[in-house]
Amino acid sequence: NAGVTQTPKFRILKIGQSMTLQCAQDMNHNYMYWYRQDPGMGLKLIYYSVGAGITDKGEVPNGYNVSRSTTEDFPLRLELAAPSQTSVYFCASKGEVAQYFGPGTRLLVL
Amino acid sequence: QQPVQSPQAVILREGEDAVINCSSSKALYSVHWYRQKHGEAPIFLMILLKGGEQKGHDKISASFNEKKQQSSLYLTASQLSYSGTYFCGTESPHRDDKIIFGKGTRLHILP
Numbered sequence: 001n002a003g004v005t006q007t008p009k010f011r012i013l014k015i016g017q018s019m020t021l022q023c024a025q026d027m028n029h030n031y032m033y034w035y036r037q038d039p040g041m042g043l044k045l046i047y048y049s050v051g052a053g054i055t056d057k058g059e060v061p062n063g064y065n066v067s068r069s070t071t072e073d074f075p076l077r078l079e080l081a082a083p084s085q086t087s088v089y090f091c092a093s094k095g096e097v098a099q100y101f102g103p104g105t106r107l108l109v110l
Numbered sequence: 111q112q113p114v115q116s117p118q119a120v121i122l123r124e125g126e127d128a129v130i131n132c133s134s135s136k137a138l139y140s141v142h143w144y145r146q147k148h149g150e151a152p153i154f155l156m157i158l159l160k161g162g163e164q165k166g167h168d169k170i171s172a173s174f175n176e177k178k179q180q181s182s183l184y185l186t187a188s189q190l191s192y193s194g195t196y197f198c199g200t201e202s203p204h205r206d207d208k209i210i211f212g213k214g215t216r217l218h219i220l221p
Contacts, residue, residue, distance in 0.1 A: 042213040098154035
């Protein structure tokens with residue numbers, strides 16, 4: 001049981017490049033979330049999903065896109081990377097009570 | 111809307127007690143508490159539900175005042191392992207499944 005896994009662990013992007021942050025969970029959870037964490041700002045919700053085929057915007061969705069074709073996977077897409085997207089990105093899934101977070105992806109946009 | 115946590119930071123000696131507060135300007139269905147150590151992912155501690163039900167950690171307690179839309183996390187006889195950043199997350203009564211987190215409270219325990 002791996003829980004929530006994220007790839008890559010670290011990535012450097014140039015301004016304007018695109019990339020997909022991968023997230024997968026093996027707990028059969030319907031609810032999944034993407035957060036970004038900037039120093040001193042806590043966790044900001046980007047997008048979330050309540051099941052396969054269903055996604056919704058969080059607090060800071062601009063510049064990101066998501067899809068949820070399976071229960072296990074919830075990838076986050078950055079289409080045109082900007083320096084403001086430099087952050088640590090956490091994916092999480094939620095069971096009956098708790099959210100379980102992945103180890104995070106550190107993204108640097110230069 | 112993002113809940114407000116206080117204090118922003120606390121420094122304690124091992125064995126001392128701490129209280130971390132979380133307040134919201136909107137009605138709440140539940141309050142979640144998480145702890146994050148530097149460079150790691152947040153870890154679930156506790157959830158408090160409307161109606162008073164608590165689920166979670168057996169060494170940390172918390173309260174939830176629904177009328178005041180506030181929650182407090184109580185860390186008694188703190189241990190070195192309690193160091194980290196504590197986040198509260200709130201869920202609205204609309205049950206839209208969004209959990210919005212505060213900015214966090216940094217707790218540092220000295221030996």
